[in-house]
Amino acid sequence: MASVTSLTSSVNQRLADALSAALPEAGAGADPLLRRSDRADYQANGILALAKKAKANPRELAAQVVGQIVQGDLLLEVEVSGPGFLNVTVTDRAIIETLAARAADGDRLGVPVKEHPGVSVIDYAQPNVAKEMHVGHLRSAVIGDALRGMLDFTGERTIGRHHIGDWGTQFGMLIQYLIENPGVLAPAADVDGEQAMSNLNRVYKASRAVFDSDEEFKERARKRVVALQSGDKETLDLWQRFVDESKVYFYSVFEKLDMEIRDEEIVGESAYNDLMPETARLLEESGVAVRSDGALVVFFDEIRGKDGEPVPLIVQKKDGGFGYAASDLSAIRNRVKDLDATTLLYVVDVRQSLHFKMVFEAARRMGWLGDEVTAHNMGYGTVLGADGKPFKTRAGETVKLEGLLDEAVERATAVVREKAEKIGLSEAEIVENGRYVGIGAVKYADLSTSANRDYKFDLDQMVSLNGDTSVYLQYAYARIKSILRKSEGDTATAHPELELAAAERALGLHLDAFGDLVYEASAEYAPHKLAAYLYQLASLFTTFYDQCPVIKPRPAQDVVENRLFLCELTARTLHQGMALLGIRTPEKL
Numbered sequence: 001m002a003s004v005t006s007l008t009s010s011v012n013q014r015l016a017d018a019l020s021a022a023l024p025e026a027g028a029g030a031d032p033l034l035r036r037s038d039r040a041d042y043q044a045n046g047i048l049a050l051a052k053k054a055k056a057n058p059r060e061l062a063a064q065v066v067g068q069i070v071q072g073d074l075l076l077e078v079e080v081s082g083p084g085f086l087n088v089t090v091t092d093r094a095i096i097e098t099l100a101a102r103a104a105d106g107d108r109l110g111v112p113v114k115e116h117p118g119v120s121v122i123d124y125a126q127p128n129v130a131k132e133m134h135v136g137h138l139r140s141a142v143i144g145d146a147l148r149g150m151l152d153f154t155g156e157r158t159i160g161r162h163h164i165g166d167w168g169t170q171f172g173m174l175i176q177y178l179i180e181n182p183g184v185l186a187p188a189a190d191v192d193g194e195q196a197m198s199n200l201n202r203v204y205k206a207s208r209a210v211f212d213s214d215e216e217f218k219e220r221a222r223k224r225v226v227a228l229q230s231g232d233k234e235t236l237d238l239w240q241r242f243v244d245e246s247k248v249y250f251y252s253v254f255e256k257l258d259m260e261i262r263d264e265e266i267v268g269e270s271a272y273n274d275l276m277p278e279t280a281r282l283l284e285e286s287g288v289a290v291r292s293d294g295a296l297v298v299f300f301d302e303i304r305g306k307d308g309e310p311v312p313l314i315v316q317k318k319d320g321g322f323g324y325a326a327s328d329l330s331a332i333r334n335r336v337k338d339l340d341a342t343t344l345l346y347v348v349d350v351r352q353s354l355h356f357k358m359v360f361e362a363a364r365r366m367g368w369l370g371d372e373v374t375a376h377n378m379g380y381g382t383v384l385g386a387d388g389k390p391f392k393t394r395a396g397e398t399v400k401l402e403g404l405l406d407e408a409v410e411r412a413t414a415v416v417r418e419k420a421e422k423i424g425l426s427e428a429e430i431v432e433n434g435r436y437v438g439i440g441a442v443k444y445a446d447l448s449t450s451a452n453r454d455y456k457f458d459l460d461q462m463v464s465l466n467g468d469t470s471v472y473l474q475y476a477y478a479r480i481k482s483i484l485r486k487s488e489g490d491t492a493t494a495h496p497e498l499e500l501a502a503a504e505r506a507l508g509l510h511l512d513a514f515g516d517l518v519y520e521a522s523a524e525y526a527p528h529k530l531a532a533y534l535y536q537l538a539s540l541f542t543t544f545y546d547q548c549p550v551i552k553p554r555p556a557q558d559v560v561e562n563r564l565f566l567c568e569l570t571a572r573t574l575h576q577g578m579a580l581l582g583i584r585t586p587e588k589l
């Protein structure tokens with residue numbers, strides 16, 4: 001099925017044609033700058049600036065443009081307003097016909113795919129081996145997954161990279177402890193997520209205690225690091241056991257999050273070990289990195305620390321070891337060369353933004369990044385507690401993710417249970433819906449705030465039925481589904497010949513904007529714009545449903561059918577939009 005041009009684009013094109021007829025010197029590319037408006041359906045604001053440039057009177061130019069407009073079936077009225085704006089009203093027919101074309105396009109809803117899709121490699125959901133996941137990891141996973149859904153929908157090819165922290169000197173300590181206490185880590189195949197994490201916690205704490213108190217153990221642990229780095233087989237096998245055990249835990253959390261993570265996309269820091277010596281050599285040979293006190297570093301004039309001295313990016317330490325930066329620089333080479341990436345996205349805590357600024361700039365100097373391949377860090381803000389301070393337990397520790405997710409599901413299940421009897425939900429359905437509502441609430445609270453801002457983790461607010469929450473959207477969806485079930489004898493059919501009520505037009509115009517919105521939000525990496533769109537859609541539906549009876553009191557048959565058509569398209573748009581954000585919409589709630 002062909003994609004559908006939105007009404008906004010059609011009207012914009014119509015006005016652009018009239019504009020270049022009225023003012024030929026403005027050329028074919030002159031943009032009337034059409035926006036949705038409260039006064040009419042749309043307002044065009046572009047004429048003012050063009051008139052100024054052509055030294056013409058804006059109101060006169062606006063009137064000339066109106067004179068050139070071909071109205072056809074699309075436009076009902078175009079009038080000059082204010083200093084030289086155009087207020088535009090489209091016909092009811094145009095609205096319903098366009099929506100009918102969208103409705104005929106299955107899940108895509110007439111949304112076009114990119115003409116020149118690229119390859120976006122998205123670095124997200126990157127917890128650390130042998131460590132518990134915290135709320136920061138939640139944000140990366142949720143935002144990354146939503147971005148991926150949105151980009152995929154516009155035809156972009158996306159590849160996930162879960163750059164887990166699976167390398168570093170702490171493994172010397174862990175592995176040495178495991179060698180000396182072989183029974184402490186049950187095989188990954190024998191444990192569930194919770195057991196895996198409690199095993200790892202136990203080993204971590206125990207080995208840390210020995211490490212801190214026993215100098216000889218410390219020395220053995222140091223030697224173990226060297227063995228690990230030189231690729232000693234026995235050491236690597238034990239390291240792999242920590243990775244495998246951790247993966248059991250990661251997968252259980254991702255499953256809780258209702259998120260699909262693919263094994264082949266878990267490519268951690270260690271995966272780039274073999275590339276790092278070459279990365280360092282290339283950087284040094286080209287002069288981008290220099291030796292300083294024996295270390296290999298990149299300097300940036302423009303990046304200074306608090307003391308005013310340049311902050312270097314350390315590619316290779318004095319002792320020859322490679323760290324986080326070398327791994328990230330090598331990952332860039334790999335993603336660009338082997339994965340053919342055109343865009344590199346990183347969904348990482350804003351506190352790492354200096355690191356990425358330096359890594360990207362170094363890669364740019366090397367020509368690994370440039371006009372053809374760009375990199376962006378979607379640095380996200382901090383998760384705050386209900387008191388507005390960084391989210392910590394009473395003991396001051398970072399809050400563990402699983403407990404939070406369980407609590408969200410528990411609260412949501414209680415909310416679902418309240419209405420369960422009335423709508424006839426089975427126990428299994430209550431449990432499933434509770435999960436979708438609870439996890440949806442957590443995801444939506446994160447996604448509805450722009451990523452770079454902090455947000456409050458407030459469970460009471462998150463599962464509230466009123467306000468900008470996923471539950472509100474899920475209820476709107478389920479309500480429409482119930483209306484559709486109750487109207488079984490009638491079909492949802494578009495009737496373009498009907499005159500529309502104001503609330504029908506408002507809903508219809510918003511439905512039409514879905515495709516443009518998904519495009520814009522994807523291009524700006526802004527899931528919060530999609531969330532805001534969906535919230536508005538649900539609100540417009542509520543107004544429509546209050547003002548325009550669908551079956552009770554029963555209007556004329558064609559009106560019933562047309563309203564059911566609007567109901568159905570709203571439900572499908574809500575469902576699809578939420579799916580792009582990674583949130584489920586239960587059929588009955």
Ligand SMILES: NC(=[NH2+])NCCC[C@H](N)C(=O)O
Binds near residue numbers: 128328
């Ligand atoms: N390519 C990257 N450096 N990605 C981010 C990794 C995040 C890191 N594992 C952390 O927990 O902070």
